Amino acid sequence: MLDIAIDRKTYPDRAGAPHLALAGLKLTAAPGEFVCVVGPSGCGKSTLLNVVGGLDRDVEGRVRLAGAPFADSTHDIGFMFQEPRLMPWLTVLDNVLLVTDASPAARCRARELLAAMGLGDVLDAFPGRLSGGMQRRVALARAFVIEPKLLLMDEPFVSLDVPTANRLRAMLVELWQRSGATVLFVTHDLREALALADRICFLSAAPGRVVLELPLALARPRAPDDAAVQALQAELLAQHPELLAGLASDPDRIKDE
């Protein structure tokens, strides 16, 4: 359903010369599949999501969603970024409605989603009054309210405390399983990827391309600190020691864990 082939994506460097961010990157995802994209800082993960989501069209290559070029399909795509990106002057409900046609059906869906995420009491609150975890929940509701075919997530749970991040991951998996959306989830946290994905695609250092694909058969629900996830991480790093250097912005942390 999602078919990505990026031949070349460059940015101009300070001198105006092309700086290669992605090259020869091929990636597919089946309908309803949860794919995590893992790779070192600067390998092009955010660039990949921007291209797939149609936010950046200055690229050599193609992205097809359900057989159609991305230009035709952006309305089927939900986004969630590192920052919740809520409008401070809009209420929680209106932030979610912002990406909809605000029809009665959309209002109903937004209210249901927010209630299911424990936000039923703060529909009329402004984002500045919410905790970081609550703001991410609003962003998660906004991503799902359009009933996307494809959900693009760029390290959405970064810099949250561990229990909050785990709760949000569990909510994401529940919403994803109910929605049937295909998910492309970028992270450089290997255990987060192991806890979430049907398949992990590892990118090389820039210019990024897929160097390893790992299908996962672990039962759900899973969490990053599950014994099975930790064992798989240890096994994977023993088999592919090069990933350790590539992945960790803080390699000692992964080794210690």
Ligand SMILES: Nc1ncnc2c1ncn2[C@@H]1O[C@H](COP(=O)(O)OP(=O)(O)OP(=O)(O)O)[C@@H](O)[C@H]1O
């Ligand atoms: N707007 C831009 N202009 C110039 N260079 C850019 C721009 N955006 C990204 N780059 C460069 O392209 C490469 C890929 O960047 P990108 O942000 O996609 O990587 P990333 O894997 O998401 O990094 P991180 O994990 O640190 O967020 C990097 O070398 C980066 O410096």
